[in-house]
Amino acid sequence: xxxxxxxxxxxxxxxxxxxxxxxxxxxxxxxxxxxxxxxxxxxxxxxxxxxxxxxxxxxxxxxxxxxxxxxxxxxxxxxxxxxxxxxxxxxxxxxxxxxxxxxxxxxxxxxxxxxxxxxxxxxxxxxxxxxxxxxxxxxxxxxxxxxx
Amino acid sequence: xxxxxxxxxxxxxxxxxxxxxxxxxxxxxxxxxxxxxxxxxxxxxxxxxxxxxxxxxxxxxxxxxxxxxxxxxxxxxxxxxxxxxxxxxxxxxxxxxxxxxxxxxxxxxxxxxxxxxxxxxxxxxxxxxxxxxxxxxxxxxxxxxxxxxxxxxxxxxxxxxxxxxxxxxxxxxxxxxxxxxxxxxxxxxxxxxxxxxxxxxxxxxxxxxxxxxxxxxxxxxxxxxxxxxxxxxxxxxxxxxxxxxxxxxxxxxxxxxxxxxxxxxxxxxxxxxxxxxxxxxxxxxxxxxxxxxxxxxxxxxxxxxxxxxxxxx
Numbered sequence: 001x002x003x004x005x006x007x008x009x010x011x012x013x014x015x016x017x018x019x020x021x022x023x024x025x026x027x028x029x030x031x032x033x034x035x036x037x038x039x040x041x042x043x044x045x046x047x048x049x050x051x052x053x054x055x056x057x058x059x060x061x062x063x064x065x066x067x068x069x070x071x072x073x074x075x076x077x078x079x080x081x082x083x084x085x086x087x088x089x090x091x092x093x094x095x096x097x098x099x100x101x102x103x104x105x106x107x108x109x110x111x112x113x114x115x116x117x118x119x120x121x122x123x124x125x126x127x128x129x130x131x132x133x134x135x136x137x138x139x140x141x142x143x144x145x146x147x148x
Numbered sequence: 149x150x151x152x153x154x155x156x157x158x159x160x161x162x163x164x165x166x167x168x169x170x171x172x173x174x175x176x177x178x179x180x181x182x183x184x185x186x187x188x189x190x191x192x193x194x195x196x197x198x199x200x201x202x203x204x205x206x207x208x209x210x211x212x213x214x215x216x217x218x219x220x221x222x223x224x225x226x227x228x229x230x231x232x233x234x235x236x237x238x239x240x241x242x243x244x245x246x247x248x249x250x251x252x253x254x255x256x257x258x259x260x261x262x263x264x265x266x267x268x269x270x271x272x273x274x275x276x277x278x279x280x281x282x283x284x285x286x287x288x289x290x291x292x293x294x295x296x297x298x299x300x301x302x303x304x305x306x307x308x309x310x311x312x313x314x315x316x317x318x319x320x321x322x323x324x325x326x327x328x329x330x331x332x333x334x335x336x337x338x339x340x341x342x343x344x345x346x347x348x349x350x351x352x353x354x355x356x357x358x359x360x361x362x363x364x365x366x367x368x369x370x371x372x373x374x375x376x377x378x379x380x381x382x383x384x385x386x387x388x389x390x391x392x393x394x395x396x397x398x399x400x401x402x403x404x405x406x407x408x409x410x411x412x413x414x415x416x417x418x419x420x421x422x423x424x425x426x427x428x429x430x431x432x433x434x435x436x437x438x439x440x441x442x443x444x445x446x447x448x449x450x451x452x453x454x455x456x457x458x459x460x461x
Contacts, residue, residue, distance in 0.1 A: 087153035090161055106161065110168035118180045126150040130182050139179040145277070146175035 005032065006039045007054075013047040014039075017054055024057040026097035044095050049088045052078075056101055064100075079108040083125070154183075162187060167197040171275055194255065217243065217274065243279060245270065250360045251300035258300035258311060258360075265289050269311065271300070271339060282311060282337050285344070293318045295354070299361025299368035303388040309339040310388050312347075312368055314355055327354060327375050336391060350393050352376060353384055361386065364411040365435055371398075371409045381407065383416075399430050399441035417444070425449060 003019035005028070022028045022040075031040055042050060059074055079086065086105060093101040113121055122129055129136070140147055154162060166174060166188065174197070178185050187193055247259030247270050255275070261268030266288035272279035290296050299312040316332030329352040335344040353372035361368030372384040372395070382395045398418060401407065406421035416432040418441070427447040434440035 083153055084151075087157065090157065094158065094161055102161075102164070106165045107168055109165045113165070113177070114169050114173055116173070118176055121177065121180050125154060126152045127154060127181050127184075128152065129180070131179060131185075136179045139185070143175045143178065143277075146172050 007050065008039060008041045009045050009047045009050045010043050011047055013050075015050060015054055017057075018061070020061045021054060021057045024060055024098055025053075026099075028096060042096070045092045046088070049085070049092050052081075052085070052089060053092050053096065053098070053101065057098070060100070075104055079104060159187060159192070163190075163193050163196045166193065175275070217249075243270075243272065243277070245281075247272075250298060251363065253301045253309065253363050254307075256300075256309060258298070260298065267296075269298075271309065271311065280339070282344075283342075288313070288315075290315060293320065295357045297355045297357055297360060297370060299363065299370070299386065301361070301363035301368050301388050302366065304366030305389055308388075311337045311339075312361060312386060312388075313337075313344070314349070314370075316352065316355065318354065327373075329354060329375060334393075347391050348393075353382070353395070355384070359409070362409050362411045362416065364414070364416050369409055369411075369416060371407055381405075383409065396436065397438045399443075 004016050005019050005022040007015045007017060007022070007028075009015065019032065022032065028040060045053070056078060059071070063071060065071065079089075081089070086108060090102065090105045090109070093105055112124060116124070121127065131139070162184075166177065166184075169177070174188065178188050243259075245261060245268060246263060247261040247268060249257050250260045251258040255273065257272045257274055259270040259272055259279075261270070266284040266286065269282040269284060270279050271282065288296075294315065295318050296313065296315045298314070300309070302309050313335045314332070315334075316329050319328045319330060320326075321328065332349050332352045334347040334349045336347050337344045352375070354375050355370055355372055359370065361370050363369075366388050368386045368388065370384045371381055373379075373381055374395075381398060381401070383398060385394050385396060386392070387394070398407075401420055402422055408419040408421065410417055410419070412431070416435065418430040418432075420428040420430070426449060428443060429445040429447070430441050431444040432440055433442050
């Protein structure tokens, strides 16, 4: 019989998880070790995001073998989400201190940036170009080799 | 309403993401927006990227008409079947001065132009191509048989980049074949300060102008000959934080040895080239513990290489 932990997210929804699942998060691990195990508030995380995080942690408890091909395809599918969700997952993984989830989500964003030009990056992520044309030109000149 | 989600991310996460992308893209990312530009210039980003990036090798190729610097990236694929490795440099560049690469630490290169007197000394970031010239006073001029050697590294706790210059006279008494060092001095240049400071050298030791200090653990190391004391070869160790010299012993070796001192990963190593049949590499298993010198590798020389002196970087 494993211990159950109740996590309450930002809108009050409660999630019941096995202790082993919650222990994937270093933040929760410290709280559990400190004795506040009954009902842990996770106010920074919304219900749908917490549900995804729990799904990740459950899968990880089942098997964390990096050579597991199923695990690899689980990871690939796990990050096939829209940008708001992806960034919310990064924030949640950061707050809950779940290193491999943070690695996975950050790597996913990095893969979206790799090999793209600044214009493409701005388009994909809706980043406003706050340089004047002269400022941008200067940066390109100073680093000409990278733009060849 | 489309939002820029990066604005909600703590900088440490943005740094994490950006340190995973290849160098060329990172440099291009400088012109995405002002906050990215500032982040990519920050010390935190540099440290994060350094810890994640693969090891590189900087090669200086000097030909009569031009000099070229090449940076190669090492990937962790060991293919023992194919010895002729063809690496493509990740970047190739030349700089507006001529300087051979003498040292490297934490992503920066230390270069010396021997064609100028006093020598031109530069510290360069091979990726951004930014460089500074260390201005040397006129009394840095030297000539044979005087010895000048340098070291480049970062101090352990304050992470300041420092260039160390050691100079000494070398007088060989033709009758007795004894060497004497009437004068020796040391200067340190901390990057950002713009000037050289004199440092106490302690007992005079014979350095070699053919080698540069091996950088490891926040210290610089040179092979020195103790003319006036033990009459043996020792390691002279300079702590970049405290700026104090100390010495320690080498494993037993033939006094006529051709020795080389270098840092390999986290260990100080000594290569012994004196034998015709093999090159022996010793490794200091526990840093600073003389008893921990261990004979780590023995490389047998194939007939082609007999008689040549190897220098490993």
